[in-house]
Amino acid sequence: MMLEINLLPGTKKGRKSASGGFALGGAFGAIRSTIRDPFLVGAAASVVVAVAAVGLLFSAQSARATEVEGRMERAVRDSTRYATVLSARRKLTAERDSVIRQLQIIRTIDDNRYTWAHILDEVSRALPAYTWLTTMEQTSKAPLPPGVDSVQTAEAPAAAGAAAKKKAADEAATDTLVVNPPLGFRLVGQTVDIQALTMFMRQLESSPFVQKVTLAKSEIVIVEGKDVTQFELSAEFEVPPPGVVRTTPLVVPVR
The missing domain is CATH 1.20.5 (Single alpha-helices involved in coiled-coils or other helix-helix interfaces)
Incomplete structure (x- = not known):
């Protein structure tokens, strides 16, 4: 080793x-x-x-x-x-x-x-002596009854164009509920005195219920062998100011 x-x-x-x-x-x-x-x-x-x-x-x-x-x-x-x-x-x-x-x-x-009641009352009050009426009629278009839907009652003519139909639809869409709709009327009468006609027009114009009284026509006619003046007046109903018409509540006793 x-x-x-x-x-x-x-x-x-x-x-x-x-x-x-x-x-x-x-x-x-x-x-x-x-x-x-x-x-x-x-x-x-x-x-x-x-x-x-x-x-x-x-x-x-x-x-x-x-x-x-x-x-x-x-x-x-x-x-x-x-x-x-x-x-x-x-x-x-x-x-x-x-x-x-x-x-x-x-x-x-x-x-x-009471619109026509006031008109008749004012016409009767303003009518002078030796003057009488032969015709009294409404000249404005009669408004629709309150609450009637104008969309259902308005009808466009069949031959109207598209523009006329559109205009009629727009007018029908508006609400026709008017508190005091315009009311025009025409008076036809006769008088033996021309000054009475002037007085009649002046008294009608001074009424708080009548406005825009104008003389539409005047001519001489023969009635029963006498010359009289026949006239035609146009006027409109006017809403009276507050205080002219007085209203009284109707009280009915209940048993």
């Missing part, structure tokens, strides 16, 4: 350690050279930033979607509740408008039922 004694301790170990250090140094150098590449560093940093940004955006959008869904649910509940309120309001508004229109119709009938 032969024994070998190493008289130089550490020689082999030094070589081994030297060779191991060389290997490790080469690996670290390769890593350092790889990390020092600017494009690779930028790409890695971009990936990290993109992932972080996507995460933040996803969280923000999720929170916003939750908030929007909550608001939408509240809006749907409010819409359902308010729909009932609006429907009841429209119903009450329609009933109120119906009552108002009925009151307007009643007021119109009440205001116009």
Whole structure:
């Protein structure tokens, strides 16, 4: 058996350690050279930033979607509740408008039922002596009865064009409920004194119920062998000022 004694301790170990250090140094150098590449560093940093940004955006959008869904649910509940309120309001508004229109119709009938009575009274009061009337008639178009729908009663001529039909439809769409519709009338009479005719016109014009009294025609005619002046007057009914017509409430005892 032969024994070998190493008289130089550490020689082999030094070589081994030297060779191991060389290997490790080469690996670290390769890593350092790889990390020092600017494009690779930028790409890695971009990936990290993109992932972080996507995460933040996803969280923000999720929170916003939750908030929007909550608001939408509240809006749907409010819409359902308010729909009932609006429907009841429209119903009450329609009933109120119906009552108002009925009151307007009643007021119109009440205001116009004594129109001809006032006209006849004023004509009789203004008629002078030796003057008499032979004709008294209405010249204005008779208005529709209060409450009649003009859309149903208005009829366009069959031969009318498109423009005429459109105009008739627009006129029919308007409300025909007028409290005091215009009323014109014509008087035809005879007198033996021309001054009596002038007095008759002046007294009619001074009446609070008659206006626009004009002489349409005057001529001499023979009646029973005598020359008389036949005249024709046109006038309109005038709404009297407040205080001229006095109204008294009708009280009926109820048993």
